[in-house]
Amino acid sequence: GEDVEQSLFLSVREGDSSVINCTYTDSSSTYLYWYKQEPGAGLQLLTYIFSNMDMKQDQRLTVLLNKKDKHLSLRIADTQTGDSAIYFCAERKNRDDKIIFGKGTRLHILP
Amino acid sequence: EADIYQTPRYLVIGTGKKITLECSQTMGHDKMYWYQQDPGMELHLIHYSYGVNSTEKGDLSSESTVSRIRTEHFPLTLESARPSHTSQYLCASMRGKGTDTQYFGPGTRLTVL
Numbered sequence: 001g002e003d004v005e006q007s008l009f010l011s012v013r014e015g016d017s018s019v020i021n022c023t024y025t026d027s028s029s030t031y032l033y034w035y036k037q038e039p040g041a042g043l044q045l046l047t048y049i050f051s052n053m054d055m056k057q058d059q060r061l062t063v064l065l066n067k068k069d070k071h072l073s074l075r076i077a078d079t080q081t082g083d084s085a086i087y088f089c090a091e092r093k094n095r096d097d098k099i100i101f102g103k104g105t106r107l108h109i110l111p
Numbered sequence: 112e113a114d115i116y117q118t119p120r121y122l123v124i125g126t127g128k129k130i131t132l133e134c135s136q137t138m139g140h141d142k143m144y145w146y147q148q149d150p151g152m153e154l155h156l157i158h159y160s161y162g163v164n165s166t167e168k169g170d171l172s173s174e175s176t177v178s179r180i181r182t183e184h185f186p187l188t189l190e191s192a193r194p195s196h197t198s199q200y201l202c203a204s205m206r207g208k209g210t211d212t213q214y215f216g217p218g219t220r221l222t223v224l
Contacts, residue, residue: 008152033212042117042201042215043154086152092212097142099205099213104152 004102006089011108018076020105022089027070029091034063034074037086037104046074046087076107084109114138117202117216124192125224132187132219134202142205143185144213145169145177147198154201160185192223 005023012018024032030051035043049056049063049072056063062075076083089102115136124130134143145158146169156169160179174196175189185204189196199220203213 031212035215040218040220042217043203043213045212045214048212088154090212097205101154104154106152 004089004091004100006087006102006105008103009106009108011110012079013110014079014081016079018074018079018083018107020074020076020087020089020107022072022074022102024070024072024089024091025100026091026093027067028094030094031092032063032065032072033090033092033099034061034072035088035090035101037088039085043088079107079109081109083107115202115204115214115216117200117219119219120217121220121222123222123224126191126193128192130189130192130221132200132202132221134185134187134216135183136185136204136214136216137183138204138206138214139182140204140206140214141182142213143179144203144205145175145185145187146201146203147171147173148201148218149198158187192221194223197221197223 033048034046036046037043060077064073086104086106088104092099118133141162143160146154155171157173158177160166166177175187177187199218201218202216205213
């Protein structure tokens with residue numbers, strides 16, 4: 001099928017690292033994305049990784065890609081209260097540029 | 112930062128009314144999309160367009176209609192609103208080349224009484 005899978009909820013203590021996991025469907029997908037959605041807002045592109053990369057780091061964000069297992073993860077170091085949001089994983093299919101979104105992971109920060 | 116706008120941000124309206132949700136982008140993107148978002152978070156694609164005079168239905172059946180007369184404008188219309196149409200509606204656009212992905216507007220939260 002065309003489902004991008006991710007767990008629905010994650011709770012993390014402030015200051016710890018958060019790791020949000022995602023599995024995607026199409027090994028030929030060219031780009032994989034992470035979006036962040038805060039309450040009452042649209043989706044904001046956080047970062048992306050090209051399919052020929054294994055890792056990408058941008059300040060507190062680290063994206064890991066395991067192409068063999070079609071597994072993508074987003075690690076947020078030193079999680080802050082402002083990181084509380086819903087995080088969507090998405091893949092861009094090679095054949096038609098269609099972007100498929102996961103159902104979102106709600107990240108909850110514990111004090 | 113993406114320049115894509117949606118109005119109104121919030122709308123409360125009675126059953127049977129006709130409504131149009133506006134979406135505009137100033138980036139010259141050819142591809143535009145409408146999503147309906149569940150309270151439980153999942154995005155459902157309801158309409159998309161690959162350019163002027165192009166409109167297609169998405170994965171989720173919707174009673175709404177769209178038009179694309181100008182590149183920058185992609186309005187969504189409900190001829191007769193019902194409580195089942197209560198949802199968050201998100202508009203997005205995309206150039207479609209290189210690393211480009213979809214850029215989202217802030218959304219319209221629609222409540223039909």
